[in-house]
Amino acid sequence: LVNHWAWKRIKDLFPKDSLDSSTVLVLVNAVYFKGQWNQKFKEENTVEEKFWLNKDESKPVQMMKQTNSFNFMSLEDVQAKILEIPYKGSELSMMVLLPDEVDGLQELEDQLTAEKLIAWTSPQNMRKRQVDLYLPRFKVEESYDLVPTLQALGMVDAFRDGVADFSGMTGGRDLVVSKVFHKCFVEVTEEGTEAAAATGVEIIERAGRNSESFRCNHPFLFLIKHIKTNSILFCGRVSSP
Numbered sequence: 001l002v003n004h005w006a007w008k009r010i011k012d013l014f015p016k017d018s019l020d021s022s023t024v025l026v027l028v029n030a031v032y033f034k035g036q037w038n039q040k041f042k043e044e045n046t047v048e049e050k051f052w053l054n055k056d057e058s059k060p061v062q063m064m065k066q067t068n069s070f071n072f073m074s075l076e077d078v079q080a081k082i083l084e085i086p087y088k089g090s091e092l093s094m095m096v097l098l099p100d101e102v103d104g105l106q107e108l109e110d111q112l113t114a115e116k117l118i119a120w121t122s123p124q125n126m127r128k129r130q131v132d133l134y135l136p137r138f139k140v141e142e143s144y145d146l147v148p149t150l151q152a153l154g155m156v157d158a159f160r161d162g163v164a165d166f167s168g169m170t171g172g173r174d175l176v177v178s179k180v181f182h183k184c185f186v187e188v189t190e191e192g193t194e195a196a197a198a199t200g201v202e203i204i205e206r207a208g209r210n211s212e213s214f215r216c217n218h219p220f221l222f223l224i225k226h227i228k229t230n231s232i233l234f235c236g237r238v239s240s241p
Contacts (some may be wrong), residue, residue: 026153031121035087035094035224041066041190043136051136052102052218053240061136063217064190070133076101078111079104083131083214084119090227094188095121096135097216097221105239112221118230134215138241139187180203181189186224186234 021223028117040062049063071084079100086093099108119125147159166175216238224234 004197011113012073035092036191038086038088038090039066039068046137046190049134049217049239051138055102059240061138061217062089064137065133067130067132067211069128070131070214070215072129072131073120073126075120078108080108081212081214083125086124086135086136086227088241090156092233093225093227095223095225096214096216097223099218099220102218105237109237110222117223117232121230130211131215132211132215134213134217135188136216136238136241137189138238139185140238142183142226142236143186144182146182147177150180184234184236186236216228 044064046062046064048060050058051061051063059192075082082098083096083098083100084093085096099105099110112224124126131188151159157165163178169175169205219237219239222236222238223232225232
């Protein structure tokens with residue numbers, strides 16, 4: 001019944017055989033995101049290219065391409081680049097953090113902190129540049145059992161018979177949390193809506209007459225954030241699209 005309720009929101013919420021007749025109370029958190037780009041990728045520009053899993057192995061992917069004006073920054077201290085791709089409506093955007101080296105993702109992750117991320121992506125540091133963007137189609141789908149994590153954070157009583165107290169919900173103390181599932185699904189394709197024409201002048205910082213190249217053909221990080229509040233809604237790693 002719960003899976004049927006959640007089906008249109010996120011498919012196969014619970015792992016097979018994870019619920020049985022003894023399950024009474026389950027905590028559920030389900031998130032689905034599929035945004036429309038502010039400037040869509042043209043499908044005729046999508047071609048098969050190699051995505052390097054490491055320095056020795058690669059796999060074929062469908063690589064999308066567009067040349068446009070994006071917020072861009074080159075990081076000298078961690079040898080990586082950041083690009084912001086806005087979604088339709090200008091409320092959300094995807095930040096792509098791409099290491100310069102094929103095997104540079106671990107170093108980038110090791111040095112990534114909330115403070116650095118805020119500084120790197122601040123309007124004062126990002127600059128409008130003309131960029132040749134190559135981004136693979138990808139899906140990220142992950143499921144998590146959060147019981148061990150919540151217990152490690154100190155939420156213990158909710159899972160213990162005779163100790164858990166959900167009397168505010170039922171009037172009794174016969175409920176105990178059996179499972180805590182979290183599932184996340186993110187899909188990135190060419191789909192999007194062309195930006196409407198607008199009056200005004202936008203100043204773009206250019207490196208001479210050349211475009212920057214931002215080719216995501218090896219492992220990278222992505223963040224989906226709410227622009228006004230700078231809140232991160234999703235964070236993920238693409239290592240094998």
